[in-house]
Amino acid sequence: METPVCTETAGAAELPFDVFARDCPSRETLEHVTGRWGSLTVGALHDGARRFNELRRRVDGVSEKMLSQTLHALERDGIVHREAQPTNPPRVDYELTPLGREIAERLLSLIHFVEGSMTPVLAARQSYDETRGGR
Structure with a gap:
């Protein structure tokens, strides 16, 4: 397969x-x-492997369908590894690949920066809404 340039x-x-x-x-x-569900899923897997329902609980608000689509896309890109255990009932674990871990580290830096910046963000929103008659 030729690498596109x-x-x-x-x-x-x-x-x-x-x-x-x-x-x-x-x-x-x-x-x-960097999409909403992708970044939250990668961030949630940073601490280690999780089963589908554990991920769904951790990524509050994601639907089963959207989480499934997100995991498939991340697996296809080599960011997430899916491990199916031959048990009854079947057990499937998801974890970050080495590439996924590197991405998660960088993404978590941004997430933590955003979380730490919420006071000025909320003040800016309030000021904007007051001056522009927003929400």
Whole structure:
């Protein structure tokens, strides 16, 4: 399989992939990792392997269908490993791959930054809503 090259912009260090290029496959992977359910799923798996229902409880608000789709996309991208145990009833565990762990570390830094920044964010929202007659 030939690796697609989608370098569109010149930078300090040119990479064969450019997420800003419309047809670059890196854009799809970025969406899988940074979309609401993808980022929460990757973050929830950072502490170790979890079963499907454990993940569903941890990622509050995700539907069974959406979690299943998210896990399939992350597995396809090599970020999550799915391990089916031959037991009765079947047991399926999900865990991060080495690539997934590296992504989770970076993602959790952003998550923690956002959580720690909520006081000024909430103040900005309130100010915006007051001056623009929002919500």
